Amino acid sequence: xxxxxxxxxxxxxxxxxxxxxxxxxxxxxxxxxxxxxxxxxxxxxxxxxxxxxxxxxxxxxxxxxxxxxxxxxxxxxxxxxxxxxxxxxxxxxxxxxxxxxxxxxxxxxxxxxxxxxxxxxxxxxxxxxxxxxxxxxxxxxxxxxxxxxxxxxxxxxxxxxxxxxxxxxxxxxxxxxxxxxxxxxxxxxxxxxxxxxxxxxxxxxxxxxxxxxxxxxxxxxxxxxxxxxxxxxxxxxxxxxxxxxxxxxxxxxxxxxxxxxxxxxxxxxxxxxxxxxxxxxxxxxxxx
Amino acid sequence: xxxxxxxxxxxxxxxxxxxxxxxxxxxxxxxxxxxxxxxxxxxxxxxxxxxxxxxxxxxxxxxxxxxxxxxxxxxxxxxxxxxxxxxxxxxxxxxxxxxxxxxxxxxxxxxxxxxxxxxxxxxxxxxxxxxxxxxxxxxxxxxxxxxxxxxxxxxxxxxxxxxxxxxxxxxxxxxxxxxxxxxxxxxxxxxxxxxxxxxxxxxxxxxxxxxxxxxxxxxxxxxxxxxxxxxxxxxxxxxxxxxxxxxxxxxxxxxxxxxxxxxxxxxxxxxxxxxxxxxxxxxxxxxxxxxxxxxxxxxxxxxxxxxxxxxxxxxxxxxxxxxxxxxxxxxxxxxxxxxxxxxxxxxxxxxxxxxxxxxx
Numbered sequence: 001x002x003x004x005x006x007x008x009x010x011x012x013x014x015x016x017x018x019x020x021x022x023x024x025x026x027x028x029x030x031x032x033x034x035x036x037x038x039x040x041x042x043x044x045x046x047x048x049x050x051x052x053x054x055x056x057x058x059x060x061x062x063x064x065x066x067x068x069x070x071x072x073x074x075x076x077x078x079x080x081x082x083x084x085x086x087x088x089x090x091x092x093x094x095x096x097x098x099x100x101x102x103x104x105x106x107x108x109x110x111x112x113x114x115x116x117x118x119x120x121x122x123x124x125x126x127x128x129x130x131x132x133x134x135x136x137x138x139x140x141x142x143x144x145x146x147x148x149x150x151x152x153x154x155x156x157x158x159x160x161x162x163x164x165x166x167x168x169x170x171x172x173x174x175x176x177x178x179x180x181x182x183x184x185x186x187x188x189x190x191x192x193x194x195x196x197x198x199x200x201x202x203x204x205x206x207x208x209x210x211x212x213x214x215x216x217x218x219x220x221x222x223x224x225x226x227x228x229x230x231x232x233x234x235x236x237x238x239x240x241x242x243x244x245x246x247x248x249x250x251x252x253x254x255x256x257x258x259x260x261x262x263x264x265x266x267x268x269x270x271x272x273x274x275x276x277x278x279x280x281x282x283x284x285x286x287x288x
Numbered sequence: 289x290x291x292x293x294x295x296x297x298x299x300x301x302x303x304x305x306x307x308x309x310x311x312x313x314x315x316x317x318x319x320x321x322x323x324x325x326x327x328x329x330x331x332x333x334x335x336x337x338x339x340x341x342x343x344x345x346x347x348x349x350x351x352x353x354x355x356x357x358x359x360x361x362x363x364x365x366x367x368x369x370x371x372x373x374x375x376x377x378x379x380x381x382x383x384x385x386x387x388x389x390x391x392x393x394x395x396x397x398x399x400x401x402x403x404x405x406x407x408x409x410x411x412x413x414x415x416x417x418x419x420x421x422x423x424x425x426x427x428x429x430x431x432x433x434x435x436x437x438x439x440x441x442x443x444x445x446x447x448x449x450x451x452x453x454x455x456x457x458x459x460x461x462x463x464x465x466x467x468x469x470x471x472x473x474x475x476x477x478x479x480x481x482x483x484x485x486x487x488x489x490x491x492x493x494x495x496x497x498x499x500x501x502x503x504x505x506x507x508x509x510x511x512x513x514x515x516x517x518x519x520x521x522x523x524x525x526x527x528x529x530x531x532x533x534x535x536x537x538x539x540x541x542x543x544x545x546x547x548x549x550x551x552x553x554x555x556x557x558x559x560x561x562x563x564x565x566x567x568x569x570x571x572x573x574x575x576x577x578x579x580x581x582x583x584x585x586x587x588x589x590x591x592x593x594x595x596x597x598x599x600x601x602x603x604x605x606x607x608x609x610x611x612x613x614x615x616x617x618x619x620x621x622x623x624x625x626x627x628x629x630x631x632x633x634x635x636x637x638x639x640x641x642x643x644x645x646x647x648x
Contacts, residue, residue, distance in 0.1 A: 179378035187392035188366040201382045
C-alpha cells in the first residue's frame with residue numbers, strides 16, 4: 001500500500017506578521033479607557049470603605065438583613081440564569097432551525113429586554129403578576145404568589161437575562177452543520193443520543209458564556225426587581241436595593257461596604273466561571 | 289451487497305434533482321456517480337443512504353431502494369447499515385479522533401454494544417488502517433484535511449457497513465493530497481471489498497478510481513459502464529464533452545448538419561499533403577510537458593480552434609513553429625447528428641474546488 005502524502009498539522013505557535021500594527025497603541029487605549037470608565041469608579045468604592053474600621057466593616061456586611069439579601073440576590077440570579085440557559089437554547093434552536101411566519105418578529109422580540117428601561121419591565125411584570133393582575137389572578141387560587149415574593153424576583157431576572165443566552169448561542173448554532181446530525185444518524189445514534197452527544201456539547205461553551213453574562217446582569221439588576229419584589233427586609237430585599245437605601249440615609253460608608261462585597265463576589269464568580277470554562281472546554285486544543 | 293434504486297424522482301421547489309432515475313450497483317464494486325453540479329448525483333447518494341426520501345409518485349415501485357434485493361425504502365438511515373462520508377468530513381469537533389471513530393459503536397444499545405475493550409481494539413485497528421496510529425488522542429482541529437477525511441472514513445467503517453457511500457470525498461482537498469488519497473482508497477477497497485459508491489464531478493477521479501462509472505446530467509443517467517467503455521464509446525455528446533478534452537467541430541451543410549468530436553490525441557499533424565479529407569490548419573502555439581506535446585491550431589477554412597496532442601518525439605521531427613501551415617488527419621472521430629441533439633451546459637470548470645450546489 002502506498003503511504004499517503006505525509007501531512008503535518010499546522011505548527012502550534014508561529015510568530016505572525018500582522019497587517020495592522022499598533023499593539024502598544026491599542027493596549028494603551030484599552031488600559032486608559034478601562035481605568036477611566038471601570039477601575040476608577042470601582043476603586044473609589046474601595047477608598048470610601050476605608051473610612052470604616054475593619055470591625056465596623058465586618059458588622060456592616062454581615063448583619064442578618066444584609067446576609068439575607070446576598071442569599072436572595074445571588075440565589076435568584078443563579079436560578080434565573082439557569083432557567084434561561086435551558087429555555088434560551090430552545091429559543092435559539094427554533095429561531096435558527098425553522099422557518100415560520102413571524103420568525104423575524106420573534107427574533108426582534110428577544111432583544112426587547114435589552115432595550116426596555118428596566119423600570120418599565122418591572123412595572124409591567126408587577127401589573128401582570130400582582131394578585132389583581134391577569135396572571136396573578138389565575139395563579140392566586142392555586143396558592144402561587146409571584147409578585148412580592150422571591151419568585152417574582154426570579155421572574156424579573158429571567159426576563160432581563162434571556163437575550164444574553166439567545167444571542168450567544170444563536171451564532172454558534174448557525175455555524176453548526178446539519179451534516180453533523182446526519183453523520184450521527186447514519187452511525188445509528190437515536191435522536192436523543194444525537195442531541196445529547198453531538199448538538200448539546202457543541203453548544204455548551206456558548207451556553208456557558210451566555211449563562212455567565214445573564215448571571216452578572218441578574219446580580220446587578222435593580223430597576224425591574226424593586227417593583228415586583230415588594231422590598232420586605234429579610235424576605236424580598238435585594239442587595240442593590242439595600243445599597244440605595246443606605247445611600248438615601250446618607251450612610252455612604254455603609255453603602256460602599258456592601259458595594260465592595262458585591263464587587264468582590266461578582267468578580268470572583270465571573271472570573272471563576274471563565275477559568276473553569278477555559279479548563280473544561282479546551283484541554284490542550286491549540287488548533288482554534 | 290448490491291444496491292438498486294428504482295425510478296426515483298426528487299424535486300426541490302421548482303428544481304428537479306432526479307427525474308425517474310434507475311440505478312443498479314453490483315456487489316463489492318467501486319462505483320462512481322459522475323456529473324456536473326446540479327446533475328442530481330448527491331441527491332441520489334443521499335437517497336441510497338436514507339438521508340433524503342424520494343418524492344411519492346402514483347407508481348408504487350417508484351423510488352424504491354433495495355439492498356441485495358431487500359426493500360430498505362422505509363428503513364431509517366441508522367439501520368440501513370450504510371457508512372456515509374461527507375465532503376466536509378462532519379467530524380465531531382468536541383471529541384477526540386478515537387471517540388469519533390468509536391461513536392457508531394458506543395451509541396449502540398447496551399445489548400449490542402461491544403465492551404470498552406473490544407471498542408478500543410476495533411478503533412486501534414482502524415487507526416492502523418488509516419495510518420494514523422498514535423493520533424487517537426488528537427482533536428479534529430489538530431489534523432490536516434487529508435487526515436480528517438481518513439478519520440471520517442474510519443468512523444464510517446467502524447460500524448462495519450454493508451455499503452460505503454462517499455459524497456465528494458476528496459472535493460475539499462488540494463490536488464496532491466487528493467491523488468494520494470485516491471490511490472489509497474483504491475487499495476483500501478481491494479482489501480475490504482465493501483460495495484462502495486462515491487460522488488464526484490472530477491472525471492479523472494472517476495475514471496481512475498472506479499470499476500464502474502455512472503454519468504449523470506440534468507437529473508438523469510446518461511451512461512453506465514466501465515471507465516474504458518464510457519471513455520471510448522460515449523453514448524451522448526454530453527458524455528464525450530464531459531469526459532476529457534475534446535474538439536467539437538461542425539460539419540456538413542445546414543440541412544444535414546452533424547457535430548464531430550475528436551480527442552486531441554486522435555489527431556495526426558502532417559507537413560505534407562495528406563489526402564483530400566485532411567483539414568488544413570495553422571499552428572498557433574506549441575507546448576510540451578512530459579511525454580506529450582500540445583499544439584493549438586486554427587482551422588484554415590472555418591477558423592475553429594483545435595487542440596492536438598502528439599508524442600514529443602514526433603513533435604521534434606515535425607519542428608513546428610508558430611504560424612506554420614499543416615494538414616490534420618483525424619484517426620478516430622465520433623459523429624452526432626444535430627437533429628435531436630441536446631445542447632448541454634457544461635460547467636466552465638468541471639474541477640472547481642468546491643461543488644457549490646453539491647448536486648442539489
